[in-house]
Amino acid sequence: MPDMKTYTPMIQQYLKIKAEVPDAFLFFRLGDFYEMFFDDALKASRELEITLTARDGGVEEKIPMCGVPYHSAAGYIEQLIDKGFKVAICEQTEDPTHAKGIVKREIVQMITPGTVMDSRSLEEKENHYLAAVTGFDDDTYSMAHLDLSTGESKVTILSSKDEAIHELVTIQAREVVLASDADESFVKVLSDRGIRSISYMDDTTVESTFSTILSELKQDKLQLSMARLLHYVQNTQKRSLDHLQQASAYQVDAFLRMDPNSKRNLELTETIRGNSKKGSLVWLLDETITAMGARMMRRWIDRPLINQKQIEERHSIVEVLIDRYFERAELRERLKEVYDLERLAGRVAFGNVNPRDLVQLKKSLQQVPAIKETLLSMNDQKITEDAKKLDPCSDIADRLEAAIIEQAPLVIKDGNFIKDCFNEELDQYRDASRNGKKWIAELEQKEREKTGIRSLKIGYNRVFGYYIEVTKSNLHALPEGMYDRKQTLTNAERFITPELKEKESLILQAEERSIDLEYSLFQGLREEIKQEIPRLQKLAQEISRLDVLQCFATISEERHYSKPAFNHERIIHISEGRHPVVEKVMDSQEYVPNDCQMDESCEMLLITGPNMSGKSTYMRQVALTSILAQIGCFVPAANANLPIFDRIFTRIGAADDLVSGQSTFMVEMLEARHAIAHATQNSLVLFDEIGRGTSTYDGMALAQAIIEYVHDRIGAKTLFSTHYHELTSLDQELSKLANVHVSAVEQNGHVVFLHKIKEGPADKSYGIHVAQLADLPKALIGRANEILVGLESGYQRIEPAVELKNKELASTINEEASIGQLSLFGEELQPKKSKKADALYREMAKINVMEMTPMEAMNELYRLQKLAKSMNESK
Numbered sequence: 025m026p027d028m029k030t031y032t033p034m035i036q037q038y039l040k041i042k043a044e045v046p047d048a049f050l051f052f053r054l055g056d057f058y059e060m061f062f063d064d065a066l067k068a069s070r071e072l073e074i075t076l077t078a079r080d081g082g083v084e085e086k087i088p089m090c091g092v093p094y095h096s097a098a099g100y101i102e103q104l105i106d107k108g109f110k111v112a113i114c115e116q117t118e119d120p121t122h123a124k125g126i127v128k129r130e131i132v133q134m135i136t137p138g139t140v141m142d143s144r145s146l147e148e149k150e151n152h153y154l155a156a157v158t159g160f161d162d163d164t165y166s167m168a169h170l171d172l173s174t175g176e177s178k179v180t181i182l183s184s185k186d187e188a189i190h191e192l193v194t195i196q197a198r199e200v201v202l203a204s205d206a207d208e209s210f211v212k213v214l215s216d217r218g219i220r221s222i223s224y225m226d227d228t229t230v231e232s233t234f235s236t237i238l239s240e241l242k243q244d245k246l247q248l249s250m251a252r253l254l255h256y257v258q259n260t261q262k263r264s265l266d267h268l269q270q271a272s273a274y275q276v277d278a279f280l281r282m283d284p285n286s287k288r289n290l291e292l293t294e295t296i297r298g299n300s301k302k303g304s305l306v307w308l309l310d311e312t313i314t315a316m317g318a319r320m321m322r323r324w325i326d327r328p329l330i331n332q333k334q335i336e337e338r339h340s341i342v343e344v345l346i347d348r349y350f351e352r353a354e355l356r357e358r359l360k361e362v363y364d365l366e367r368l369a370g371r372v373a374f375g376n377v378n379p380r381d382l383v384q385l386k387k388s389l390q391q392v393p394a395i396k397e398t399l400l401s402m403n404d405q406k407i408t409e410d411a412k413k414l415d416p417c418s419d420i421a422d423r424l425e426a427a428i429i430e431q432a433p434l435v436i437k438d439g440n441f442i443k444d445c446f447n448e449e450l451d452q453y454r455d456a457s458r459n460g461k462k463w464i465a466e467l468e469q470k471e472r473e474k475t476g477i478r479s480l481k482i483g484y485n486r487v488f489g490y491y492i493e494v495t496k497s498n499l500h501a502l503p504e505g506m507y508d509r510k511q512t513l514t515n516a517e518r519f520i521t522p523e524l525k526e527k528e529s530l531i532l533q534a535e536e537r538s539i540d541l542e543y544s545l546f547q548g549l550r551e552e553i554k555q556e557i558p559r560l561q562k563l564a565q566e567i568s569r570l571d572v573l574q575c576f577a578t579i580s581e582e583r584h585y586s587k588p589a590f591n592h593e594r595i596i597h598i599s600e601g602r603h604p605v606v607e608k609v610m611d612s613q614e615y616v617p618n619d620c621q622m623d624e625s626c627e628m629l630l631i632t633g634p635n636m637s638g639k640s641t642y643m644r645q646v647a648l649t650s651i652l653a654q655i656g657c658f659v660p661a662a663n664a665n666l667p668i669f670d671r672i673f674t675r676i677g678a679a680d681d682l683v684s685g686q687s688t689f690m691v692e693m694l695e696a697r698h699a700i701a702h703a704t705q706n707s708l709v710l711f712d713e714i715g716r717g718t719s720t721y722d723g724m725a726l727a728q729a730i731i732e733y734v735h736d737r738i739g740a741k742t743l744f745s746t747h748y749h750e751l752t753s754l755d756q757e758l759s760k761l762a763n764v765h766v767s768a769v770e771q772n773g774h775v776v777f778l779h780k781i782k783e784g785p786a787d788k789s790y791g792i793h794v795a796q797l798a799d800l801p802k803a804l805i806g807r808a809n810e811i812l813v814g815l816e817s818g819y820q821r822i823e824p825a826v827e828l829k830n831k832e833l834a835s836t837i838n839e840e841a842s843i844g845q846l847s848l849f850g851e852e853l854q855p856k857k858s859k860k861a862d863a864l865y866r867e868m869a870k871i872n873v874m875e876m877t878p879m880e881a882m883n884e885l886y887r888l889q890k891l892a893k894s895m896n897e898s899k
């Protein structure tokens with residue numbers, strides 16, 4: 025880097041400011057543009073696809089530069105933030121006309137993925153959380169998070185690094201603030217989990233300005249992370265933290281807990297394939313009307329309740345709302361008129377509220393009395409209690425009604441949004457301006473009469489102000505010297521008179537003053553409302569809750585859900601249960617409902633059945649039913665009596681797990697370990713085909729060991745699906761394990777899936793039937809049947825401890841003397857009994873056709889053929 029002094033003063037200023045924000049794009053204001061230089065310019069031109077130029081900067085080589093117009097900067101900033109970058113806005117902070125030398129510039133705001141407030145970058149139905157984490161010597165962590173756009177702030181203590189990461193993923197933190205000496209592996213894991221925007225802040229002093237926000241936090245550990253977060257917000261936003269709610273502490277185990285993988289497996293917020301919202305539980309439940317309701321519902325799904333009273337309270341309101349169809353319809357209509365109160369309040373405090381926002385705020389508040397009335401008309405004790413608590417904030421609504429016109433503009437600076445009669449002084453200015461304009465209109469008339477020129481008119485432009493215009497053809501009628509000539513146009517002459525100029529200055533002064541006054545009246549109003557933000561936030565919470573509950577009622581009614589009951593005997597009794605999303609996607613008529621019966625004598629269901637028969641769907645439906653029940657919704661079943669689960673674990677193999685690589689198997693084992701380490705008697709565990717990621721005997725041995733461990737030592741309610749038919753005999757030894765299977769029948773040579781859960785193990789020969797239906801060669805099917813018979817009659821070779829890989833196998837074979845003709849299904853193979861043949865035979869015997877999909881069988885055949893060919897070639 026050349027010596028600083030060789031740069032021009034402006035570039036020196038740029039470099040000095042840029043040094044403050046090495047990890048952000050510096051938008052450096054120059055006239056009507058934000059410019060970027062050096063590396064920022066190179067990177068931004070790529071990311072934003074804008075032209076890269078260069079300018080002289082005092083050094084030999086030109087400096088790379090690119091820029092975006094000030095007026096369209098928001099769109100570019102949004103693009104960068106969406107990509108996880110940060111942007112520092114650097115403005116001129118002194119009037120250039122008063123500047124000596126280079127104009128002063130400062131960073132006025134940092135925009136980061138976690139602090140973005142521009143409504144275009146905020147997804148309506150999602151919270152945007154910024155989080156801060158602090159690690160302690162005892163390996164505990166505290167985590168604070170807040171949503172700047174709504175003011176919600178929370179903090180918790182987590183007992184391990186894993187938990188901290190789970191929590192950050194759960195809240196989908198957009199940005200995480202850490203101490204600068206934070207563990208690098210922590211950052212790496214976050215990045216692997218998709219949280220790439222990391223910032224650093226070491227200051228954790230509890231400042232007096234934080235006292236209200238921190239007042240509820242009694243533990244130092246909690247305060248520390250929240251203070252770190254607040255310092256970061258203060259540093260980047262450089263403005264008030266007034267709208268942040270009092271931070272509340274929460275405990276993760278006060279809710280039903282699910283780790284991020286389990287949630288993903290259950291497709292709560294997005295599908296596994298395609299990561300789309302469509303097909304997820306949130307998509308099914310998306311009947312909230314307000315954006316804040318939608319956000320609250322997502323939070324509820326993330327944290328189902330475990331407190332029976334609270335759950336039942338929600339159910340009883342849902343029940344009343346279902347019954348009261350017309351009132352609910354009325355409620356839904358009213359809610360349509362309620363805007364995003366939470367974010368409107370956020371904007372008031374943040375200072376970026378506009379007149380139209382205030383009209384929306386007013387309209388929203390004006391709905392509250394009618395909402396209240398509708399609720400009261402339901403004549404339900406609990407709903408009446410809740411309704412009475414609703415504060416319509418009428419004083420704020422009235423004040424806004426009196427102040428702001430209905431068709432208010434988006435911008436403040438042009439005025440004309442405060443109503444007449446709101447402020448006397450403003451009325452006077454407006455009178456002056458209106459009278460002045462009237463006077464001018466009258467003057468025009470008078471002058472026309474005086475001169476007899478009918479086309480004479482009085483016009484206005486910004487440069488000359490008011491003028492009298494006479495067309496050239498009429499000039500002869502104008503007495504010489506009557507007006508002062510000001511401007512000559514092609515067809516007309518423009519004149520002024522002292523009287524006109526006098527009026528003009530009165531009008532302009534009045535207009536200017538009224539715009540200034542409107543601005544300050546607006547500021548005043550904003551300040552007034554700012555004082556009321558806690559009331560608005562409370563109202564927003566109550567309305568959001570109501571919205572979610574009406575959404576539950578609407579879905580439950582439409583989809584014929586029933587109210588679940590709870591028991592403390594750890595009994596699962598679901599009759600005619602359905603998978604809520606699969607049912608919605610397919611025609612409901614086609615969905616086959618299934619029961620699930622588990623009590624103290626049955627802790628574990630071992631589920632068998634052919635591929636595609638519906639094992640995973642069944643397991644997921646049990647978990648989703650419990651989640652729906654515990655968030656307060658009714659459930660997709662004719663009847664359900666459930667325990668309240670403390671945790672749900674799911675290990676459900678995704679489709680791509682079929683490629684059984686080491687790492688996938690490792691993930692499977694890690695997830696199993698996680699479940700085993702944390703599940704309690706009150707948990708629900710779903711294990712879908714555990715063990716299929718490794719060789720058959722390994723897999724089966726592990727599956728059995730896991731079943732025994734969970735059965736004997738944990739006692740969690742467990743659904744375990746498997747293709748290892750051998751495991752079905754475990755019911756002889758494990759008293760609390762029961763076999764069920766998903767039934768299928770063969771009709772005219774086709775397997776027909778009935779999707780019906782039945783007692784007992786599945787008929788084991790479906791695998792070969794399915795392979796047959798997939799038109800695998802007859803010889804192969806015949807051979808598979810032979811092997812099957814062999815296996816069934818107890819003929820099993822002891823497998824080598826380490827699976828022989830193709831390559832090793834081929835090389836063993838190649839080293840050997842020749843094996844005449846190798847035919848996979850022919851006669852020669854068995855009698856020759858050479859080592860090579862033996863190895864190949866072992867490979868084939870290992871194939872468990874029963875547990876293969878047709879595709880896997882094809883792949884296996886392909887592999888064996890390749891092997892055989894390679895042996896031929898090497899002869």
Ligand SMILES: Nc1ncnc2c1ncn2[C@@H]1O[C@H](COP(=O)(O)OP(=O)(O)OP(=O)(O)O)[C@@H](O)[C@H]1O
Binds near residue numbers: 606615633
């Ligand atoms: N109860 C049901 N009623 C109607 N269709 C169902 C039912 N259960 C599952 N299905 C249908 O069957 C398909 C396969 O279900 P699922 O993936 O649960 O099978 P699986 O037995 O777990 O298969 P695999 O063993 O290959 O993983 C589902 O996508 C769904 O379309």
